[in-house]
Amino acid sequence: MKSLSKYFFSFLLITLFMSCSKEQKQLKVELYETSASGNKLTKITEFLPEENKGSIKLIPEETYQTITGFGGSFTESTAYLLNQLSKSNRDKIIQAYFGEEGAKYSLTRTHMNSCDFSLSNYSYAPVEDDKSLEHFSIKEDKDDIIPMIKEAMAVSKDGFKILSSPWTAPPWMKDNKSWVGGKLLPEYYNTWALFFSKYVEAYKAEGIDIWGFTVENEPLGNGNNWESMHYTPEEMTNFVKDYLGPKLEEDGHEVKILGYDQNREHLKHWVDVMFKDEASSKYYDGTAIHWYASTYDYFPEELQYAHNKSPNKHLIQSEACVDAEIPRWKNDTWYWKKEATDWGWDWAPEQDKHYHPKYAPVNRYARDIIGCLNNWVDGWIDWNMVLDKQGGPNWFKNWCVAPVIVDIENDEVYFTPLYYTLMHFSKYIRPEAKIIGLENSDKELMVTAAHNPDGSIAVILFNEGEKTKSFDLFLNNTSKEITINAQAIQTIVIPKS
Known part of the structure; x- marks a missing residue:
C-alpha cells in the first residue's frame, strides 16, 4: 500500500510538472x-x-532595417479644416493621431510653399528677383499649419519627425515663370538652396525642428495639373551635391536630404544616378518614394534594388492616398470594397492599365505597408490627415480620401477604416524598432x-x-x-x- 502511494505521488508530480511545462x-x-x-x-x-x-x-x-517611423501629413487643407471645427473635435483628432491612446504618429510630412492641398498658390518668397531672400516669410503657415504642428507636439509623448517637401520654387525662379511645370533656372540655384536654409531657421524660430527635406515633390511632374517643378536625376543630384548640401552644411543645419520622391517604377534609374559614386552620394541621406504607380503592386524588386544601391541610407515612403476619389461619408463598407480606384483606372497609358484595377482602399494600404516593410522601407507617411466630405479643400479640385473625414457645417468627424489600418502599424511599431x-x-x-x-x-x-x-x-x-x-x-x- 505504501509502495502504491509512492507511485501515485510520483505520478502526480510528473503530471503537475508536465502541466506547468505546457503552460510555460x-x-x-x-x-x-x-x-x-x-x-x-x-x-x-x-x-x-x-x-x-x-x-x-x-x-x-x-x-x-531600423524603423524611422509612421505617420501622415500636415497640409494647409488639413490644418484649415481643423480650424473650422469645435475645439472638442479638433482636440479629438489631434489626440487620435498623436496621443498615447491614439495612433502615436512618429514621422510626418509637410509642404514648403503651396501644393494642390492648399487653398491657393503661395510662396514664402513672393518678391521677384529677391536673390538674397530678404523678404522671405512663412507667415502663410502661421494661421493653420504651424498651430496644428504645435498642438501635435504638445500631446505627443515621444515626439515626431517632420519631412518637408517643396512642390515648386516661386515662379520667378523658373524658366516658364509658372507655378506648374518648368525648371529651376541655373542663376537661382544658390537662391533656392538658401530658401531651404531659411525655412529651417524660420521654423526653428517657431519652436519646430525640421528633420529632413525631399529635394522636390514628384520631379517627373504630375501632368501639368498643379504646383510642380521638373528635374532629371542628374539635375537633382548636381543641385544637391553643389548647392543644397553645401549650403545646409555651411549654415550648420543637421537635416536629412532625401532624393527622388516619386513613384517606384522609375526608382532603379534614379538611385543609379544618386548613388553613382562617393561625390554624388555625399549629401543624400536616402530616397523618398510614392505609391501611385499601382493600386496593388508594391514593386519589391525596385525596393530591393534601391536598398542594395545604398544599404546604409533611408528608404522612405513619403506620400500615399486614394486619389481621384470622393470619400464615402460614414460608409465603412466602401473602404473594404473594390469600388474605389485611382487616377490610373481612367487616365493611365494603355501599357500601364494592368497596374490600376479597382481595388479596396484598406487592401491597398495594408498590402503596401507590409510589402514595404518586408523590402527594406524604414518609414511610411500617408498624405492628408483630414479632408472634408468632398475630398478637399483642393484649389485644383483634385479630390482625394483621408483617414479622417469631417463635415465642418455640422461639426462632425468620421474615422474611416483607413485610420485604424494605419494605427495597426504606427502605434505598435515604434521608431528604432528592427x-x-x-x-x-x-x-x-x-x-x-x-x-x-x-x-x-x-x-x-x-x-x-x-x-x-x-x-x-x-x-x-x-x-x-x-x-x-x-x-x-x-x-x-x-x-x-
Whole structure:
C-alpha cells in the first residue's frame, strides 16, 4: 500500500510538472483586429480554431532595417479644416493621431510653399528677383499649419519627425515663370538652396525642428495639373551635391536630404544616378518614394534594388492616398470594397492599365505597408490627415480620401477604416524598432514583424481573402494558436519576456 502511494505521488508530480511545462510553452500575446465585419482595432481574447492551420515562425535573431517611423501629413487643407471645427473635435483628432491612446504618429510630412492641398498658390518668397531672400516669410503657415504642428507636439509623448517637401520654387525662379511645370533656372540655384536654409531657421524660430527635406515633390511632374517643378536625376543630384548640401552644411543645419520622391517604377534609374559614386552620394541621406504607380503592386524588386544601391541610407515612403476619389461619408463598407480606384483606372497609358484595377482602399494600404516593410522601407507617411466630405479643400479640385473625414457645417468627424489600418502599424511599431525574420507557411496571409526598443515584438498580418484563417505562432520554444477573420488586418503584440 505504501509502495502504491509512492507511485501515485510520483505520478502526480510528473503530471503537475508536465502541466506547468505546457503552460510555460504558451506564448503570451495581446491581439487587435480591424475587419470588414466591423472590428476597429478591437482587442480579441477568444479564438475559434479553423481546420488546415498554417504556421508563422518568428526569427528575432534575423534583423533587417531600423524603423524611422509612421505617420501622415500636415497640409494647409488639413490644418484649415481643423480650424473650422469645435475645439472638442479638433482636440479629438489631434489626440487620435498623436496621443498615447491614439495612433502615436512618429514621422510626418509637410509642404514648403503651396501644393494642390492648399487653398491657393503661395510662396514664402513672393518678391521677384529677391536673390538674397530678404523678404522671405512663412507667415502663410502661421494661421493653420504651424498651430496644428504645435498642438501635435504638445500631446505627443515621444515626439515626431517632420519631412518637408517643396512642390515648386516661386515662379520667378523658373524658366516658364509658372507655378506648374518648368525648371529651376541655373542663376537661382544658390537662391533656392538658401530658401531651404531659411525655412529651417524660420521654423526653428517657431519652436519646430525640421528633420529632413525631399529635394522636390514628384520631379517627373504630375501632368501639368498643379504646383510642380521638373528635374532629371542628374539635375537633382548636381543641385544637391553643389548647392543644397553645401549650403545646409555651411549654415550648420543637421537635416536629412532625401532624393527622388516619386513613384517606384522609375526608382532603379534614379538611385543609379544618386548613388553613382562617393561625390554624388555625399549629401543624400536616402530616397523618398510614392505609391501611385499601382493600386496593388508594391514593386519589391525596385525596393530591393534601391536598398542594395545604398544599404546604409533611408528608404522612405513619403506620400500615399486614394486619389481621384470622393470619400464615402460614414460608409465603412466602401473602404473594404473594390469600388474605389485611382487616377490610373481612367487616365493611365494603355501599357500601364494592368497596374490600376479597382481595388479596396484598406487592401491597398495594408498590402503596401507590409510589402514595404518586408523590402527594406524604414518609414511610411500617408498624405492628408483630414479632408472634408468632398475630398478637399483642393484649389485644383483634385479630390482625394483621408483617414479622417469631417463635415465642418455640422461639426462632425468620421474615422474611416483607413485610420485604424494605419494605427495597426504606427502605434505598435515604434521608431528604432528592427524588422525581424519570419517563416510563413500560408502564402495567402501577408505578414511582417518588428522587435521594438522596449523588447516587445509586434506581428502584423493581413488576410485579404474571404475565409477565416488559423495558424500557430511560434517564438523560440513557445507558441500560440491564433485566428484571423476574413478581410482583416491584425496586430499581435508579444510583451517583453
